[in-house]
Every structure is written in structure tokens, then in C-alpha cells.
Amino acid sequence: DxxxxxxxxxxxxxxxxxxxPCNHSTISGNEYVYWYRQIHSQGPQYIIHGLKNNETxxxxxxxxxxxxxSSTLILPHAxxxxxxxxxxxxxxxxxxxxxxxIFGQGTTLQVKP
Amino acid sequence: xxxVIQSPRHExxxxxxxxxxxxxxxxGHNSLxxxxxxxxxxxxxxxxxxxxxxxxxxxxxxxxxxxKMPNASFSTLKIQPSEPRDSAVYFxxxxxxxxxxxxxxHFGDGTRLSxx
Numbered sequence: 001d002x003x004x005x006x007x008x009x010x011x012x013x014x015x016x017x018x019x020x021p022c023n024h025s026t027i028s029g030n031e032y033v034y035w036y037r038q039i040h041s042q043g044p045q046y047i048i049h050g051l052k053n054n055e056t057x058x059x060x061x062x063x064x065x066x067x068x069x070s071s072t073l074i075l076p077h078a079x080x081x082x083x084x085x086x087x088x089x090x091x092x093x094x095x096x097x098x099x100x101x102i103f104g105q106g107t108t109l110q111v112k113p
Numbered sequence: 114x115x116x117v118i119q120s121p122r123h124e125x126x127x128x129x130x131x132x133x134x135x136x137x138x139x140x141g142h143n144s145l146x147x148x149x150x151x152x153x154x155x156x157x158x159x160x161x162x163x164x165x166x167x168x169x170x171x172x173x174x175x176x177x178x179x180x181k182m183p184n185a186s187f188s189t190l191k192i193q194p195s196e197p198r199d200s201a202v203y204f205x206x207x208x209x210x211x212x213x214x215x216x217x218x219h220f221g222d223g224t225r226l227s228x229x
């Protein structure tokens with residue numbers, strides 16, 4: 001499976017957009033990019049995923065570069081409740097990693113008032 | 114909608130005791146995953162099931178750990194005998210269609226296990 005690289009920590013001002021980068025330079029054509037977050041003492045929460053195109057849902061936007069070697073998760077208006085560890089995960093088809101999610105260390109996002 | 118339900122939320126027991134963790138997946142999901150989270154090792158997959166059948170248990174640390182899924186709405190993770198190094202937060206997750214990597218897994222809130 002392709003590995004991902006994320007900065008260990010980031011700060012963001014409340015109300016501003018939070019842009020969390022992820023590098024996945026070894027991603028293959030059939031692997032999806034997934035984002036999860038984990039708020040303290042809770043289980044990981046699914047945010048968004050994508051293959052090639054940019055994606056948007058009620059929580060966030062996912063921007064994937066044309067070469068698919070990196071992506072950015074955007075929280076358009078960060079709130080204090082968005083303080084969490086954010087995980088970028090590359091996930092392949094059943095013939096590869098059989099659906100496993102392999103969590104790295106993630107990025108700790110601290111939203112400050 | 115009810116999410117993945119895990120019980121108990123907290124468990125404190127003495128080493129050597131049997132521990133049973135329970136999970137109810139989201140209705141309609143046919144894949145179920147057990148994870149363990151520690152400070153040292155982060156989140157790691159222990160075992161997963163598809164249509165109640167164990168598919169990959171390579172993450173199970175040793176024979177003291179066992180997992181079952183007797184039906185589509187219930188799974189257990191058992192540790193016997195338990196040891197202090199088993200102390201961790203154990204998460205259960207479920208998803209539809211294991212064979213498709215575009216189906217997200219949804220996690221429960223975990224069981225915080227402390228072995229004294």
C-alpha cells in the first residue's frame with residue numbers, strides 16, 4: 001500500500017480555513033485517498049474520500065493533485081470542535097490490501113480562538 | 114441512525130481474567146473490523162470479518178486473543194488470560210462491501226480496557 005506523509009501538527013485560527021496537506025507519492029491508480037479524524041476519547045470519524053476528482057461534502061473538501069501524489073483536506077470554517085488528529089490514508093482494492101485502513105501518526109490540528 | 118455500538122465503554126480487571134468486548138455493527142453492513150489503539154503503536158487492525166467469516170486475523174497479537182461473529186449483528190473480541198500489556202482502547206468498525214475500497218468504515222466509540 002502507498003504510504004502517506006503528513007505534518008505532525010498544525011494550528012488554525014477559529015473561523016479560518018484549515019488546510020491539511022498529505023503526500024502520497026507512491027499511490028497507484030486504483031487506490032483511494034481517505035481522511036479520518038479522531039477527537040479525543042472518541043473513535044475515528046470518517047470525513048471524506050476520493051480517487052481522482054475533488055470532492056466536497058458537508059464536513060470538508062478534498063483536493064487531489066492531477067498527478068495524485070498529494071492531496072489537501074480543507075475545513076472551510078474551522079471551529080474549536082474541529083481540534084483533532086487528522087489521518088490521511090491510502091486504501092487499495094480487495095486484491096491489494098483487502099480493504100484495510102492503515103493509520104499513520106496523522107496531523108494534530110489545534111484550532112485556537 | 115444508530116452507529117456502531119460497543120460495550121462496555123470501560124473495563125478494568127485484574128490480569129489473568131477473561132475479558133470480552135462486544136460490538137454491534139451498523140445494520141446492513143457486512144464487514145466488521147476490530148482495531149486496537151495504544152500510545153506506542155497507534156491504531157492497528159487486529160482482525161476483520163466479511164459476511165460473518167474471518168478474512169484476515171494476522172493482526173491478532175497472540176493466541177490469547179480470539180474473535181467471533183456468530184451473526185450479522187454481533188461480534189466479540191475475547192482475551193484470555195488478560196495481561197497488563199493488553200491495556201488499550203479497542204475499536205470496532207463496520208462497512209458495506211468489503212470488496213470495494215470506496216466504502217468507508219464507520220467506528221464505534223471504543224472500549225477502554227485496563228488490565229491491572
